Amino acid sequence: MADISIRKVAKSYGKTSVVEALDLDIHSGEFIVVLGPSGCGKSTLLRMIAGLEEISAGDIAIDGTIVNRLEPRERGCAMVFQNYALYPHMSVADNMGYALKVAGVAKAERLARIGRVAETLGLTALLDRRPAQLSGGQRQRVAMGRAMIREPKVFLFDEPLSNLDAKLRVQMRIEIRKLHNRLSATSIFVTHDQVEAMTLADRIVVMNAGKVEQIGTPLEIWHRPASRFVAGFVGMPPMNLLEATVETDTRVRLADGTPIDTPPLALRPGTPVVIGIRAEDVRVGAAVNDPGLVLAVDFVEQLGAAALVHGRFGGHDFVVTAPAALAEGAPEGLALGIDPPALHLFDAATGRRLATVNDAAALARPAVLAPTA
């Protein structure tokens, strides 16, 4: 249990900047997921908190103590590595007990604690095995056990699920969240997988190119993406983003001249903007002879319950979610209905979100894809 405060922390290798003046406050017991594409600096951030990487500028404080110059072992963090980093020459029990052994805990107590943690994780039968004799999921559990046994103030996870197959990943994801609910230690989890981020996090930190794009709860990130980057990164399929020009207070025109109604804007006519809409927020129907909005269909991905229909709209690639029946038989066109409240607007130059009157109401809207409640 500890809160972490990160102030203007930066990391650079020579002239290459990896993390730029980053601010983040993590409350005690919170589960934070750092989400971003590879190379965005998220792992570097985690390693700086752990003390495995020196920080180039700024301060990191754990529980009010500035830890910039402290060795990893003095920081009270435990980490689960992407490749698990189990000691190949030690048994499962020795792997989990190593931290206690180093700390000088007596053998009897050590064994008792190993036994307790092993039971929690279902590893009791495997204690005498070597890591090489374990399956991927079992290794993952041992790595978790090794982190848990010290009862650390902070848990750090560096993409721990990315080496598992899809089914196991879902299962471990649930177990990690359950574990957190029980131990309620402060946790920081780094991933590039948005589903992991949405399902695990109390709050998500979206990073891109060494900077924080947005910090918010999963629902905030989903409903009010703070930038074009977040909008395009979170969501499967990614949000449709279309270049447009402001025409009136409530209408923009796409590059090919298609008009789109928007929530009330306070922008001068002629301002370039980017409008975004999620595939599942677009209303679709069979194409009629109505001169309304039409998607020229390229191909259909059937998912069973629904279908993703890819095509061209307004001079851009565009994807919508359609009922499976509607997408059957490869229609040439679909009629689209875009409701102004479903639109996201971004500044064309900076990529930041443009506030509209909808934003206040946005969070009240029912979630389309329900993340963990």
Place this chain on the structure above:
Amino acid sequence: MEKRATFGHWWIGIAFAIPQIILIFTFFYWPAGQAVYWSMTLQQPWGGGNIWVGLDNFRQILTDPLYWNSVVRSFVFALFSTLLAMGIGLVLAVFVDRELAGSKVYRVVMIWPYGIAAPALALAFRFMLAPEAGLLAFVNRLWPGLWDPGLDGTDAMIAVIVAFSWKYVGYNFVFFLSALQGIPKSLTEAAALDGAGWIRRLRDIQLPMLTPTVFFLLVIDITESFQDSFGIVDIMTSGGPARATELMVYKIYFDGFRGLDYSGAAAQSIILMILIVALTVLQFRFIERRVHYK
């Protein structure tokens, strides 16, 4: 085993192998066979005939206290030079792996001694360790007569061990360094988070994972100490003083080419060959079992 290549005619494959077979036969099996033959005969020093004597040469050698002296000296030399060369090589490799100041330079420089011919480095050490004018001359100023490899057998043994180790430190260093760098970095990081300081990490994580390398270098170093020590001993001490540094390989040369006892020398080289084979087999059988391969 998977058959990787097929030839149209049975003789094509053999034709490809012949150059290699000729080389191995000419420079390995033939001389070894000749040595076995000579060891069972009595050769005349100036050529022109020999007499079959069976195992008499071996009987004579194995009852000769001077021969057993050279065996003991060889083992002492092998033990200490291997320990020293591997120990220093490991320490330097750990320093370079931790990227201490100057590690980039060491990385390149350290392998150079291995490229120096044994007689050349022996000559250099002979000057450096000379009791009257070398680097250690100041010791004799403080304690006259303390260091004199020309008179004191122990000093002479120390001198050849140091010279030999100096050559093999670089060799061991290169293998240790590559093995250390082959250990995934996340393992030492995990140990650091588990609370272990760097000495503890070295002992608990890195050294156990180095055991295959230690075993490999042990075999190489001991074998080389029996063979490659000739040039160093010849230039530095000529086996002296009073046979204190007369190693087996040097005694073979001395008895054969100075004493002109070709048959005795051939018998000694057969014994040395068997000894090296036996040691290697022993190491593979008993030490390899305790080695952690991943």
